[in-house]
Amino acid sequence: MAKDSFIKLENVYKVFGPQAHGRPLDLARAGLSKDDVMSQSGHVVGLNNVNFGVERGEIFVVMGLSGSGKSTALRSVNKLLKITHGNVWIDGVDVQTLKGRDLQAFRREKMGMVFQHFALFPHRSVRDNVSYGLKVQKAPKSSRNKATEEALSLVGLEAYIDSMPSELSGGMQQRVGLARALASNPDILLMDEAFSALDPLIRRQMQDEMIDIHETLKKTILFITHDLNEALRIGHRVCIMKDGAVVQIGTPEEILTQPATGYVAEFVQDVDQGRVIEVGDVMSEPSPLSEKMTLTQAVNKLGRRTGEFIVSEDGIPTGLLMAADAMRTAKVGTTSLAPAVRRDFEHTTSDTRLNDVYALAGRGLPIAVLDDSGKLIGTLYPRMIMEKMGEVEQLIDDFEREEFL
Numbered sequence: 332m333a334k335d336s337f338i339k340l341e342n343v344y345k346v347f348g349p350q351a352h353g354r355p356l357d358l359a360r361a362g363l364s365k366d367d368v369m370s371q372s373g374h375v376v377g378l379n380n381v382n383f384g385v386e387r388g389e390i391f392v393v394m395g396l397s398g399s400g401k402s403t404a405l406r407s408v409n410k411l412l413k414i415t416h417g418n419v420w421i422d423g424v425d426v427q428t429l430k431g432r433d434l435q436a437f438r439r440e441k442m443g444m445v446f447q448h449f450a451l452f453p454h455r456s457v458r459d460n461v462s463y464g465l466k467v468q469k470a471p472k473s474s475r476n477k478a479t480e481e482a483l484s485l486v487g488l489e490a491y492i493d494s495m496p497s498e499l500s501g502g503m504q505q506r507v508g509l510a511r512a513l514a515s516n517p518d519i520l521l522m523d524e525a526f527s528a529l530d531p532l533i534r535r536q537m538q539d540e541m542i543d544i545h546e547t548l549k550k551t552i553l554f555i556t557h558d559l560n561e562a563l564r565i566g567h568r569v570c571i572m573k574d575g576a577v578v579q580i581g582t583p584e585e586i587l588t589q590p591a592t593g594y595v596a597e598f599v600q601d602v603d604q605g606r607v608i609e610v611g612d613v614m615s616e617p618s619p620l621s622e623k624m625t626l627t628q629a630v631n632k633l634g635r636r637t638g639e640f641i642v643s644e645d646g647i648p649t650g651l652l653m654a655a656d657a658m659r660t661a662k663v664g665t666t667s668l669a670p671a672v673r674r675d676f677e678h679t680t681s682d683t684r685l686n687d688v689y690a691l692a693g694r695g696l697p698i699a700v701l702d703d704s705g706k707l708i709g710t711l712y713p714r715m716i717m718e719k720m721g722e723v724e725q726l727i728d729d730f731e732r733e734e735f736l
Contacts, residue, residue, distance in 0.1 A: 336384025336385055336386055336420075337384075337385055337386055337387040337389075337421070337422055337518075337519075337551055338384065338385035338391075338408060338419075338420070338421055338519065338551065338553060339383075339384045339385070339418075339419070339420040339421075340381050340382060340383055340384075340404065340407065340408075340417065340418075340419055340420075341382060341417055341418045341419075341420070342380055342381075342382060342416065342417040342418070343378050343380070343381040343382070343404075343407060343414050343416070343417035343418070343419060344356060344359055344360065344376070344378055344379060344380060344381075344414065344415045344416040344417055345376070345377040345378040345400075345403055345407065345412060345414050345415050345575075346359060346368075346374050346375070346376055346377065346415045347374060347375040347376075347377055348372070348373065348374030348375060350372070350374065351374060351415045352415060352416075354372055355368055355372040355374035355376070356415055356416060358371060358372060359376050359379055359380070360380070360416070364379075364574060365379060365574040365575050365576075366574070376574070376575045377400055377403040377412075377575055378400050378403055378404060378407065378414065378575050379400070379574065379575040379576040380576065381400070381404055381417075381572075381575070381576065381577055382577065383570050383577060383580055385551060385553055386551075387518075387551055388549045388550070388551055389551060389552070389567045389568065390542075390545060390552045390554060390565055390566050390567045391551075391552070391553055391554070391566065391567065391568055391569075391570065392554045392555075392556060392561075392562040392565060392566035392568070392569045392570065393405065393553070393554070393555050393556075393569075393570045393572060394555075394556050394557065394558070394559055394562040394569055394570065394571050394572070395557065395571060395572035395573060396557055396573075397557065398574070399572040399573050399574065399575070400572050400574070400575035400576070401555045401556075401557075401572050402523055402524070402555055403575070404555075404572070405521055405523055405553060405555050407419050407427070408421065408426065408442075408519075408521060408553060409426070409438055409442050409444065409521060410426050410427055410429065410434060410438075413427065414427055421437075421441060421519070422441070422518070424437065439464065439467075439468055439515065440517070440518075441517055441518050441519055442517050442518070442519045442520075442521055443464075443511070443512030443513060443514075443515060443517040443519070443520050443521070444512060444520075444521045444522075444523070445505075445508050445509050445512050445520065445521070445522045445523070445525040446508065446523060446525065447523060447524040447525060447527055447528050448528060450508060451496045451504055451507055451508060451511075452496075453495070453496050453497060455495075455496075456492070456493055456494065456495055457483070457488065457491050457492050457493065457494050457495070457496070457499075457507050458476075458479055458492045458493060460496065460507055460511055461479045461482055461483060461507060461510045461511045461514050462475045462476070462478070462479040462514060463511065464511065464514060464515045465478060465479075465514055465515055468515070478514045478515070478516070479492070479510075479514055480492065481514075482510040482511070482513040482514040483507075483510050485510065485513060485544055485547070485548075486506040486507075486509055486510045486513075486540060486544070487506065487540070488503060488506050488507065488510065491503065500533075501528065501529055501530070501533065502529055502530075502533035502536065502537060505525065505526065505528075505529060505537060506537070506540070508525075509525075509537075509540075509541070509544075513544070513548070513550075517550070518550070518551060519550070519551045519552075519553065520550050520551070520552045520553070521553050522541075522552060522553070522554045522555065523555045524555055524556060524557070525537075525554070525555075526538065526556075526561070527556065527557065527558070534561075538561065538564060538565050541565065542565060554566065559598045559599070559601075559602055560602060560603075560606070562583075563583040563586065563587065563602060563606070563607045564583075564606065564607075566583060567582070568580060568581060568582055569581065569582070569583060569586050571586065571594075571595055571598070573594055578591065578592055578594060578595060579591040579592065579595050583607045584607055584608055584609070584612055586599065587599050587602060587604055587607045587608065588604075588608070588612075588719075603686065604685070604719070605684060605685040605686035605689065605716075606684055606686050607684070608684070608685050608719060609681065609682050609683065609684060609685070610679055610680065610681050610682070610683045610684075610685065610688060610698075610700055610709070610711055611681030611682060611700070611709070612719070613685065613711060613715045613716060613719050614681065614700045614708075614709030614710060614711045614715070615709060615710050615711075615712065615715070616709065616710075617639070617640060617700075617707050617708070617709055617710045618632065618636075618639060619639060619640050619641065619642040619646075619648070619707055620632060620633070620639055620640070620641045620642070620652055620668075621641065621642070622641055622643070622649065622650075622668065622669075624668055625666050625667070625668060626657060626660060626661060626665065626666050626667060626668045626671060627661075627666065629641075629652055629657065629668050629671075630654070630657050630658075630661070633652065633654055633657065636654070637653065637654055637655075637697070637712065638651055638652060638653040638654060638696065638697045638712075639651075639652060639697070639710065640652075640676070640697070640699050640707055640710060641668075641672060642706075642707050645706070646706035646707055647705050647706060647707070648676070648678070648699045648701070648707045649674075650672035650673060650674050650676070651672065651673040651674075651676040651696065651697060651699075652668070652671055652672055652673070653671075653673065653696065656671045656672075656673065657671045659671075673696075676696065676697070676698075676699055677691040677694065677696065677698045677699070678698060678699040678700070678701050679691065679698055679699075679700055679701070679711065680700065680701060680702075681700055681702075681708065681709060685716055685719070688711065688716075689716070692711070692713040692716055693713075695713055696713075697710050697711065697712050697713075698710070698711040698712075698713075699711075
């Protein structure tokens with residue numbers, strides 16, 4: 332965890348019960364599990380030595396089942412819950428030490444929160460709901476209106492500014508909640524199961540909108556969910572929690588391909604890996620051919636590979652030579668490379684998800700991986716996709732075998 336993390340939880344414990352600071356905390360700090368602390372003291376451990384850092388501008392997702400501590404962790408960040416032990420830093424300030432007006436001011440200036448159940452005022456218009464926080468801050472009406480209109484524009488609801496919440500669908504109401512959080516231009520968005528009450532299609536649309544908004548505003552987002560697919564789809568990094576403790580923190584690909592425990596492996600076995608793994612994680616280093624080569628020279632450089640791309644002097648792929656095509660061309664007695672070269676090859680980028688190249692890979696031919704300037708930076712062979720999927724399945728099998736033994 333970086334020392335200068337924008338949000339940082341250090342050795343955080345939260346124990347629920349009348350004697351939280353006594354023996355129950357001592358038991359938790361001694362390394363006892365949530366169940367053991369409960370059986371020996373009658374107290375519930377909500378957070379058990381939690382440590383993580385969220386970088387400025389990052390979407391950091393905390394994921395876990397009910398009772399894992401994920402929402403408790405989020406509520407420690409804005410001090411809706413007072414922790415039992417540890418420190419919660421936001422931009423160098425220990426938020427848990429703030430009180431009264433200082434805490435209120437810090438929340439208003441630094442954070443916006445989006446709840447699971449919209450939390451809109453039913454008797455106020457969309458305009459008044461979105462501008463409510465600014466009104467509490469006594470911002471001038473002109474600036475309130477400007478900020479409200481800009482926030483609604485970001486979520487695509489500017490046309491509904493004078494509507495009432497009852498006139499909107501659930502997805503639209505959640506957009507209003509997001510606009511309200513954005514209107515005050517906070518540094519941090521805290522999103523607690525923000526999309527879990529929505530239908531699957533609307534939920535995915537909201538995820539897309541949030542990603543688009545993040546690309547525009549670069550807000551720091553701490554997002555809580557119980558859905559691993561959602562976590563892997565939107566998170567730059569994902570923190571998986573169980574029984575109040577952190578189990579693993581990593582990028583979506585690290586979580587999927589390098590599960591730290593059998594508990595994590597159980598989660599990832601039902602995830603569509605192709606939605607997470609990128610082409611850049613699978614492609615091989617290219618060894619391109621030149622148009623100036625003879626057929627014999629190209630075949631020799633091709634070696635045991637099934638195919639490779641031919642590039643121009645500036646690295647732009649111009650064709651694809653398959654080993655089988657080269658052999659057929661050689662049999663007719665020509666030494667020219669040109670007759671053996673395919674010009675109708677497929678191409679993609681290194682940050683493309685594997686799911687998005689499955690159809691291209693269906694031709695059975697290598698796919699050129701290009702950078703922003705169109706130069707060849709990798710070769711994706713169809714077999715590599717299946718081999719990568721096989722690695723993930725093998726990891727899961729290994730965990731299950733270890734637990735059985």
